[in-house]
Amino acid sequence: MMKLTTIINLFMLLFLFSCSQGQEEKQLVIGFAQCTGGDAWRKAMHSEMKRELSFYPELELVIKDARNSTSLQQQHIREFIDQKVDLLIVSPNEAAPITPLVEEAFEKGIPVIIVDRRTSSSLYTAYVGANNFEIGRLAGNYVGELLKGKGRILEVWGLKGSSPAVDRHNGFTSALKDFKDIKIVAEVPGEWEKDIAKEKFPDFYHQNKQIDLVFAHNDVMALGTFEYLKSIQQEDEMIFVGVDGLSGPNGGLQFVEDGILDATFLYPTGGEEVIRLARKILYHEPYEKENMLSSTLIDGRNVHIMKQQTDKILSQQSSIERQQGKIQKQIEVYQNQRILLYFLSAALLVIIVLGALALLSLKEKQEMNKELSAKNKEVIHQRNELARMARKADKATEAKFKFFTNISHEFRTPLTLIIGPVDDMLRGSVSAEMKKDLQLVKSNALRLLNLVNQLMDFRKIENQKMKLQVAEKDVVGFIKEISASFSRESRKRKIDFSVNSQVESLKVYFDSDKLDKILFNLLSNAFKYTKDGGKVSVTIELSDTYDKVIIMVEDNGRGMSEEHVKNAFDRFYTGEVYSNLSTGLGLALSKELVDLHKGEIAVVSEKWKGTKFIVSLPLGKEHLREEEIILPASETLEPMLDALLSSGNEEPDDLLESEELSTKALHRKDKTILLVEDNVELRAFLKKRLQKEFNVVDAADGTLGLSMAFDTVPDLIISDVMMPGMDGLQLTSELKNDKRTSHIPVILLTAKDSVEQKIEGVQSGADMYVTKPFSFAYLYERIKGLIKSREMLRDHYSCEIPAEAKQAVVPKQLDKKFVNEFLAVVEKNLSNTALNANDIAESLGMSKVQVYRKVKALLGYPVNEYVVKVRLKKAKHFLLNSEMNISEIAYEVGFSSPAYFSTAFKNHFQISPSEYRATHLVKD
Known part of the structure; x- marks a missing residue:
């Protein structure tokens, strides 16, 4: 492995050496602070400079364009000085502001070449440019002879303050002194730009329309004045003379050949000369400080020859550039091939060594592969075992959650059977010693209930079911x-x-x-x-x-x-x-x-x-989620739920202490309660206690309970929630969504005591939600309260049966079922002004004749008359217990107009609605 590392390091050294051989580092930096680079003359200069630089790869040219901004050019020169460039080229925008910075660079030892435009000082290394004064003088002599000593001239200036513009103007006016009858009648500030000259020319032209000749400090400004005069068809009456004489399709030579300009004066860019001079200075070769470029007149006599020569030069330059490009590509190909050769040589050496090492380590790898294969099988076996255990853990977790859900119900039902009888015994007459024992039993039952509640809370937290409210x-x-x-x-x-x-x-x-x-x-x-x-x-x-x-x-x-x-x-x-x-x-x-x-x-x-x-x-509340915040309808949630779940007007404590409800004869044996509970002991316990006051029928599951509810139409239903088959919530929903039983109050008994589960009970339509274990006394009083509230509502919103019935006949059980359905339809549609016997019959699934006969026989009134009585009864309630006006009450109870309502009310109660409200409110 040490040999391999040595070889790789050698390869990297060879590769880096080959790369270094293929790169030519730039050694000398030339900074060019250009006053502007946007016009054709400047672009021609840049092109010449770059062509010349191709012969000197060790030189790097950095051009910064000031865009005719003196302050920006000052900033560029300062940056070049701070960077300590090897040589500085400056083409001043304005002479005076730029001169101090040029002097500073010169004094710091940075060679400075001034191009085209001079500064106000002689502290610079060299100057390259034409004699602008001489060009102006040549132009003046030419114009004087052309106009034959007499005429009016409009002069288009470059940027006033720049040395070329000033020198050309001075040379031009100097020559015109010999021609007394030639006058410059206007000076247009063109600022070297065609568009500016074209924009400002009209104001001066229209003030001095008798103009014979336009002299512009460069060709593009002359073109701008020509285009304007052409637009007003006055160009044929004018002579145009410019300066620059650039080659190319947008240069002065082309303008003269096309007849746009009558003449132009060559102003060479000097780009090649500047780069040659810079190289001489950098390599300490002899050079001239003042390098003046020659100028010449270009007009119709010599323009063709000049243009042919410049086109030929441009063509040759283009060919040279293409050849240089090809040469550069060949050099790059050569460098790449050389690098590739080094790389392949090093790679071949590495391959040979690696091959040798591979042969030596083959046996070792084979042994390692065998060992890894065995470990892989072991890992796969362990992974499968972990997956199997994870599935078992998931099933165990699910079983645990189901256990905690069901254990609550299983504990709470026996606790109900313990606490209920104990409460009865404590309210009875027992000895002090027995009462002490009973209190101990109740205390431990409540303690057991608290432990169950804590376990259920932990189950909710683990299952992420416990939510903040x-x-x-x-x-x-x-x-x-x-x-x-x-x-x-x-x-x-x-x-x-x-x-x-x-x-x-x-x-x-x-x-x-x-x-x-x-x-x-x-x-x-x-x-x-x-x-x-x-x-x-x-x-x-x-x-x-x-x-x-x-x-x-x-x-x-x-x-x-x-x-x-x-x-x-x-x-x-x-x-x-x-x-x-x-x-x-x-x-x-x-x-x-x-x-x-x-x-x-x-x-x-x-x-x-x-x-x-x-x-x-x-x-x-920034730390809380929106769904965790509820409206504080009351100080605690339990009273709110009690209010929602109870249809009576009394609070639980009032019910427990109410002497009136406990003593008043309600004919409870005439009231039927349906008890639906799957636990035999609890069902027997409740039935035994309730039979003392009510007629009780019972069912062991929800399906049987629903059937018995339809058959018996009880006054109240008590149902457990958790039952096999149809549970209590489904039973309640079915009862409340059927017109035959929707009016029956339902009490749900359950071990589920969370807010979400109570709300679910309310949503199913339950009138009350009692959590196991519960006090039988509390349940008993709530039963009486619900029955009483139903009777109070019936007194308010419907005619009494049989108190106001014409036939004092108590309906049989089957007839009672029909009456309940009839009353439910009437109360549901009471505000409908178009309610009639046909609508009621259709809702009951019977014919109109059948409904009419049954209502007449049972209640003693025709259908429509009975509906009117119910509406008037409800209107009387609204008059005393609401802030609605009489018109609103009339429409609320289903009368077609307030006038009809007032008439019907007075006919029935012998007093108008307004008088009734005023009289009874005063008495109250």
């Missing part, structure tokens, strides 16, 4: 309300219990149910492990950054060891303190619930000195 509430008041439930125990045990808060109230987004569990668990532990006469406190304060609320529950009880503090929130960890008293679920569950709030919980404790639990919850 937060609302903005006063956390101080909430904590005081929770803490108040421990006041009795604190007084009994003489424990100093206090709740302290920095603020009177503080709005915080939290889930009431989950914060209740957290606080109740922490306070329960504090009281459990604090001796009688000890101290427990709850402190509420804001964090130092005012972005969190901090809740501290502190006691001076037994405390925890360091090991216990470290594992306090671990699931099922009990430690030495809880070894015989707890499952270790409470604190772990509290931490999970705090984490759901995006909060933190910590514990500080010392053995035999006390414990402090610190809960911090973030303020605001």
Whole structure:
């Protein structure tokens, strides 16, 4: 392997050497600060410079274009000076501002070549350019002779302030002094650009229309004036003279040949001369400081010869460039071939060595392959085994989730059968010793229920089913309300219990149910492990950054060891303190619930000195998702659900304590309750208790219960949720969606007590949701409340049966079924002004005659008359219990107009609606 490494290193050295041989490094940098590079003359100069540079590969030319901006050119020269270029070429935009920088470069030892335009100083290395004054003078003499000593001239200037423009103007006017009758009548600022000259020329031209000749400082400005005059058809009356005489399709030579210009004066670019001069200076060869380029007149007499010569030169230059390109490609091919040869030689050497090494290591690799193959089989076997175990783990997890779901129902039903009879016995007359035992039974049953609830909460957290339902509430008041439930125990045990808060109230987004569990668990532990006469406190304060609320529950009880503090929130960890008293679920569950709030919980404790639990919850709602926030319709969610699930007007406590409902004769033996429950013992227990007051029929499953509901049309239905076949939710949905049973109140009994499951019960149409285990007294009072509320609603919204019926005949069971269906249709469509007997008959699936006869026989009224009585009864209720005006009430109860409603109301009650409202409201 060492030999192989040496060979590879040798190969890399050969490769790098060959690459270095194929590269020509640039050694000398020439900076060119160009005043502008956009016109044809400058482009011709650049082309000549680049062609000449192709002969000197050691030279690198960097051109910066100032775009006719003196300040930008100053910046470019400064950059070249800072870069310390080997030679600086400057074509000044304006002489005076550029001169100081040229002098600075010259004084710092950087050779400076001035091109085309001079500076205001002689501190430079060399100058290359034509004599602009001489060109101007030649142009002036030519124009004087052409005009025969008499005429008016319009002069188009280059950039005023630049030395070429000034020199050409001075030379031109100097020559015209010999011609007294020739005058320059206007000077157009063309700024060396065709478009600018073309734009500004008209103003001067129209002020001095008697113009014989246009003299422009370059050919493109002369072209601009020509194009304008051509557009107004005045070009034939004018003579055009320019300067530059460039070759090519857009040069002055072409303009003269095409007859656009009458004459131009050659102004050579000097690109080749500049590069030759720069090389001489850089290599310290002899050179001339002043390098003047010659000029000549170009007009119709010599333009053809000049153009042929320049075209020939351009053609030759093009051929030279193509040849140079081919030569360069051949050089590149040669370099590439040389590099490839080095590479192949090195590769061949490496291949030979590698081949030798491969032969030597073949046997070793074969042995390694055998070993790897065996290991691969072992890995595949282990992978398959892991996959099998993972599938078993998934099945076990799924079975665990199903177990936790079902275990709740299995525990809660027996707990109902324990707590129900115990409550009955406690309310009865039993001895003090027996009552103590019964209290012990009830306390442990409730404790078992709490453990089941904690296990179910953990199941929801593991399965990611536990969701926050937060609302903005006063956390101080909430904590005081929770803490108040421990006041009795604190007084009994003489424990100093206090709740302290920095603020009177503080709005915080939290889930009431989950914060209740957290606080109740922490306070329960504090009281459990604090001796009688000890101290427990709850402190509420804001964090130092005012972005969190901090809740501290502190006691001076037994405390925890360091090991216990470290594992306090671990699931099922009990430690030495809880070894015989707890499952270790409470604190772990509290931490999970705090984490759901995006909060933190910590514990500080010392053995035999006390414990402090610190809960911090973030303020605001930025940390919460939108679906976790609910509208705070009430202080807690349970009263809201009770309000939704109860169709009566009384609250649960009112029902439990109501003397009126417990004593008033409701003819309950005339009321039928359908009991649907799959647990035989619970069904027998409830039936036995309810039969004392009601007529009870029962069913063992949802399918049979639905059939019996249609047959008997009971006054109330009690159903379990979890049953084989059709469950309680499906049963409720079927009942509420059938016109025959939709009016029957339904109470659901279930072990599922989560908010989501209660809402699901409400959505199915249940009137009440009772969680197992439940108090039979509570269930009994809710049954009476629901039946009573149905009778009150019937009194409000329909005619009494048989109180106002003309025939005092109590309907039979089958007839009662028809009456219930009839009443349901009438109440559902009461606001429909077009409701008639045909519509009701169609809804009931009967003929109009059958409906008319049945209603007349059972209720004593024709269908339409009965509907009117129901509408008037409901209107009377609205008059006393709503803020709607009389017109709104008339349409709400189905009258076609307020006038018809007022007439019918007065005929029935002998008083107008307005008088009825005024009279009864005053009495109230």
